Amino acid sequence: MCLGIPGQIVEIRDTVRQLGLVDVAGVRREVNLACVVGDDHRIVDCIGDWVLVHVGFAMSRIDEEEARATLKILEDIGEVQENLAAMRAGDEAMQTNGTGGAS
Amino acid sequence: MSEALDKRTSPAPRPRGKLNVPKVTLAHGGGGKAMRDLVDDVFVRAFDNPLLATLEDQARFRLADLSAQGDRLAMTTDSYVVDPLFFPGGDIGKLAVCGTVNDLAVGGAVPLYLSCSVIIEEGIEVETLRRIARSMAEAAAEANVMIVTGDTKVVHHGQCDKIFINTSGVGVIREGIDLGAGNARPGDIVLVNGVLGDHGATILKSRGDLALDAAIESDCAPLGDLISTLLAAAPGTRFIRDATRGGVASVLNEIAIASDTGIEIDETATPIREEVKGVCEILGLDPMYLANEGKIVCIVPEDQSANALAALRAHPYGREACAIGRVTSQRRGRVVMNTVLGGKRIVDMLVGEQLPRIC
Amino acid sequence: MKYVDEFRDPAKARALIGEINAQVARIETCKSRPLAIMEVCGGHTHAIFKYGIEQMLPDAVELVHGPGCPVCVLPMGRVDDCVALAETPGVIFTTFGDAMRVPGSKKSLMQAKADGADIRMVYSPLDALAIARSNPDKEVIFFGLGFETTMPSTALTILQAEAEGIRNFSLFCNHITIIPTMEAICSSPDLKLDGFLGPGHVSMVIGEAPYRFIAERYKRPLVISGFEPLDVLHSIAMVLKQIAEGRAEIENQYSRIVPKNGNEQAQAAISRVFELREFFEWRGLGSIDHSGVRIRDAYAHYDAERKFAVPALKIADPAACQCGDVLKGLLKPQDCKVFGRACTPETPLGALMVSSEGACAAYYQYGDLDREPVGEDA
Structure with a gap:
């Protein structure tokens, strides 16, 4: 449900109607910014923001820190799995003397 | 019924008509x-x-010239x-x-x-x-x-x-050339002559009702020369088809069915421009089904695929040519994509028309 | 594409599969039966099939495809209402493309268009409003469809119309809310689910709190998940980890998009324009209390249901259709009696075969790789 795609706000088009231009992989479209502006983040502050776009509305400001943190977790899982795989490969090599590939 | 291009039996050129109105009535x-x-x-x-x-x-042609x-x-x-x-x-x-x-x-x-x-x-x-x-x-x-x-x-x-x-x-x-969708054999290589979906994405954008703007243009081009070049370099080529309506996915399905083979393509090897991906992500479309007007799918025997690829890439309409997959003997009649993630999925025939979606 | 490509990395996917296997090994239940995890949202269903995630998972994890597809749960009578509105003289009927092919009792919007109705597909409700602006002599109706993710956009569009004094615009409101439906699923006596992937984009609007009852009352873990394939795998691993550790909590994997409390501006727009209906009819699931919204009286002049005569008939689903059981996770799509026979994407009986988020269409299209070609006997 609810297709959404990250894009970057590159231009403010209309401060009254709260419209801006968003860029998604080089594709530009006017979007409504009402859901990503507030007292602490005025419409002019939106330029450069990464937002999640759904049906022509910027629905959420993407939290760069959180994105990085999630990727870090994924990397850590990767490292753990790599180490485990290396250990398993080592065990197998000792047992079978190096035949067989990954299963 | 009105006749078309004016007919006169006299070989002497008659004066050409002139049109001096702004609009057709x-x-x-x-x-x-x-x-x-x-x-x-x-x-x-x-x-x-x-x-x-x-x-x-x-129009009248001399048979001898043709033969x-x-x-x-x-x-x-x-x-x-x-x-x-x-x-x-x-x-x-x-x-x-x-x-x-x-x-x-x-x-x-x-x-x-x-x-x-x-x-x-x-x-x-x-x-x-x-x-x-x-x-x-x-x-x-x-x-x-x-x-x-x-x-x-x-x-x-x-x-x-x-x-x-x-x-x-x-x-x-020319004598000796016999291309057909049924000719594909397991082991053959699937080539395309460049990035996919440009035409379809450009038309969607150009209609204006979706209010999208992007620096993409149609790939519309005449490919006769490219194809001659390809056939000279890879005379064993089995089949060529332009991937117009229904996109590359539809052509591949036709081949798989006609030749009773399976076709396996690699998502990561499939060339698609960033902007076309962007249009697809926004509208929920699959670029494999977008129309092309200057792109062909070629099935070539593996031992000629390097030559074929080199010939395509040397041509202005084939610079971004690449191999996107191969013909197999598994899952006959089906096209399977190895996804970017390392999974597999079926690439089926398109049912109707691809519609922009929000879900 | 930033925030997209890095969440489609195959090496990280392999690592997550390793992590999922490791969690499975810790869970005692897995030795006797597979764990059932429901992805509530159709967007997840689509991603799972598009990237081939299902076959990457160990047999001990079974994904159940939930009801979070607004097109799939739209009752046939509402489609008939759309067709009736679209065929009203002087009306331009605007809709998301998703709804075009959903069968009504007599025809779909696609067929109504072929019969001459002025039906236009739009990407955004704002585009529908623009059509109203440039066609002052026509009545422009927008078919409002979707969960909380989409509600703010239609609410804001109505507020925009009001601000501009545009009166030839109205909304046929079919917005629904996912929480009561999740509650209905959880309270069902035949509940066979061990955990949930929560809908990421609904959550960016409503936040984490509305799901708490699932952990507290029903003791099931729920992880709010993003829509890229690594998000889905990561969330599955997180659900499994909770199960392995005997926890049942609401966790947020999609924290880059989903703030804890959701989006206040979006919530404010929703509550200004909409109010809960006493009940709303879901295809296959029946009537669920407080599961839909309607336009408040203050904006009644933007309500197509009040502005035009809408038949509002209740139409029973075709008898052979088992969409309801598939939606509840009781039946796999391919086990439905009509799957791939009477019901195909070309001739869909149920909406699950229409929407690209529908479990049946996804199975049919991306399928299970070794399914026999349909129409031949397996």
Whole structure:
């Protein structure tokens, strides 16, 4: 449900109607910014923001820190799995003397 | 019924008609002087060539000239109703020439002659018609084909959308060339001559109702020369098809069914421009089903695939050519994609038309 | 594409599969039966099939495709209402493309268009409003469809119309809310689910709190998940980890998009324009209390249901259709009696075969790789 795609706000088009231009992989479209502006983040502050776009509305400001943190977790899982795989490969090599590939 | 390109039996050139009005009216379909002026001043002037210049009711070719070039004739027809008429990278005229030229060329034929039949909605600007005719002439010159016969009809407002064009084409197939969807064999390689989906994404963007803007243009191009180059470099080529409506996915499915083989493609090897990916992500479309107008899918034996790829890449219309997959003996009749993630999924025939979605 | 490509990395996917296997090994239940995890949202269903995630998972993890597809749960009577509105003289009916092919009792919007109704597909409700602006002599109706993710956009569009004084615009409101439906699923006596992937984009609007009852009352873990394939795998691993550790909590994997409390501006727009209906009919699931919204009286002049005569008939689903059981996770799509026979994407009986988020269409299209070609006997 609810297709959404990250894009970057590159231009403010209309401060009254709260419209801006968003860029998604080089594709530009006017979007409504009402859901990503507030007292602490005025419409002019939106330029450069990464937002999640759904049906022509910027629905959420993407939290760069959180994105990085999630990727870090994924990397850590990767490292753990790599180490485990290396250990398993080592065990197998000792047992079978190096035949067989990954299963 | 009004006749098309004016007919005169006398070989002496008659003075060409001149069109001095800004818009086409029903009078220009009436078979009289107004129609002759339209045909002469817009189409004959743009397409000018000796076969057309006789302005007979039919174009006449010497059989000997044709049989010197091969042992079979190829004939095809296609109608063009694109909206909008003009779009980045082309227009309905260029499309009407390239599309039919490509339909001949993918069968291994050298395209030679085209017909051009237009259905015009009253009220269209004459200048619009001139632009379209010029564009057809340019594409025909590049493709090395002649537009040798034609027809015009003018219909009431609302009976067609501005202009519809039908072109038929004739070409000659050289002896020994026998391309067919059923020829694919397990182990063959699947090649494409460049990035996919540009035309479909450009048309979606150009219609304007989705309010998308991106620096993409249609890949519309005549591919006869590219295909000759390919066939010379890889004479064992099994099959070529232009991936127009329904995109690459539809062509691959046809091959899998016709040859009773499986086809496996790699998502990461499938070349798609960032902007086209962007359009697809926004609208929830799959680029594998987007139309192309200058892209072919080629099935070549593995031992000729390197030569084929090198030949494609050396050609201006094949610089970004690449191998996207192979023919297998598994899951016959199906196309399977190895996804970017390392999973697999079926790439099925498209059911209807791809619609933009929010879900 | 930033925030997209890095969440489609195959090496990280392999690592997550390793992590999923490691969690499975810790869970005692897996030795006797597979764990059933429901992805509530159709967007997840689509991603799972598009990237081939299902076959990458160990047999001990079974994904159940939930009801979070607004097109799939739209009752046939509402489609008939759309067709009736679209065929009203002087009306331009605007809709997301998703709804075009959903069968009504007599025809779909696609067929109504072929019969001459002025039906236009739009990307955004704002585009529908623009059509109203440039066609002052026509009545423009927008078919409002979707969960909380989409509600703010239609609410804001109505507020925009009000601000501009545009009166030839109205909304046929079919917005629904996912929480009561999740509650209905959880309270069902035949609940066979061990955990949930929560809908990421709904959550960016409503936040984490509305799901708490799932952990507290029903003791099931729920992880709010993003839509890229690594998000889905990561969330599955997180659900499994909770199960392995005997926890049942609401966790947020999609924290780059989903703030803890959701989006206040979006919530404010929703509550200004909409109010809960007493009940709303879901295809296959029946009537669920407080599961839909309607336009408040203050904006009644933008309500197509009040502005035009809408038949509002209740139409029973075709008898052979088992969409309801598939939606509840009781039946796999391919086990439905009509799957791939009477019901195909070309001739869909149920909406699950229409929407690209529908479990049946996804199975049919992306399928299970070794399914026999349909129409032949297996």
